[in-house]
Amino acid sequence: MTDASQRASLSERVLAGDRRALARLLTSIENDDPLGEQVMERLFPHTGSAHLIGITGPPGGGKSTLVNEMIRAYREMGRSIAVIAIDPSSPLTGGAALGDRIRMQEWHADPGVFIRSMASRRFGGGLARNALAVAHAFDAAGFDPIIIETVGTGQDEVAIASLAMTTLLVQAPGTGDGVQTLKAGALEIGDVLVVTKGDRPEAIELARDLRNLRQLGLAAGSELSRWDTPVIKTSAARREGIDSLMNAIAAHWSWLEETGEMEIRVRTMINTEIAFRVQDALLQGIRRPVTRDGGMQRLVERVAAREITPLLAARELLTRLSHNDTPP
């Protein structure tokens, strides 16, 4: 098969609902294969309508278990749902144990549910480098919503907030160090704050603290904070609060649409995604001379010898990259 016909047939098969082709496309995307990139160029016009939902919060907080309940609710509405579940890669071996799927096994016979695990492959922000491209592929294949479960380091997960239309920030009683450490920034990350494990008595207190925090945020907030961030208490174990959560997610979507905020949000998402790509490409470009001919190493030595500042070294690397130079 020629490259062109291979691209055409893969994209057509994905659009026609071929799960096998979709799964293989996701692999190509994840591995930065040129095929994946080219197929996405064909598929991208078919994307843009799905509700992209991010879910973040500390490990063990109940994210995957909650996603399983969300799958149930969306299936009851007759919607096809895709889940991208990201877990960390070991910085030492590159290996990863991807365990989110274990909480979502009951959908194995349901063609309206597609779950894909991704290792972070050392990409930061709780994401994997190609997670968004994978989301676009799901979008083209007709899944809506698409849920991205991030690594959940507990910190430094702001990235997902500017990469999804609706971000759920999960907090579980007893796992974190409580609301004190949950800075007001939480309200900027989460469009919906979810208290999981609501069957535990301490959940009531956590939900109350979060509501107080929200009140503070509203009092101090500007005109811009028109969305009234809800705090929803859920128990996946007892299947409680899931309807409220689904209503809150739907309300957030309506709010985005009705206020024109969607246009802004979508552009922020695209902006972030492009910036991520550039940042990543630059980093890879800078790293290459390290292994190739010690160009980076030489700069490191010059900084170590206090000949130049780190900032100057960085400028020099960037200049080389932008001039497409072979490093000296």
Next chain:
Amino acid sequence: MGTGQELMSASGQSRPIRVLVAKPGLDGHDRGAKVMARAFRDAGFEVIYTGLFQTPQMIANAALQEDVDVVGISILSGAHMSLFPPIMDALRDVGREDVLVVAGGTIPTEDIPVLNDIGVAKIFGPGTPLQDAVAYIREHAPDRVDLP
């Protein structure tokens, strides 16, 4: 430095091998599966761990959606002769006959050729060093680029 195109697609590393580790059958012992999963992870593989009580359909669906290179089955119960044929059938039904299937557990020598015949590539008995299993997978994980 190359063109922007090269820059954007320059990953530079070989991709990690993706392995599904599953424990079919009705007995509730997943120690073997966990040991297998940990060894594979430490070897640099990306391991999708699905745990206990996996039906053939669950295994096949996970292999399909996760597009794994390898399926590692842990078997303890002695029910291998009844468990493996439906697993291999289910994998074929979802179009994943290309996946490398390996197994770990206690399987009598006389059954091994039968399992090999239905497509189980390799069986690692209880004494097998985990490095051997890792080395086998490194060598035999299919190099899959094109869609069948």
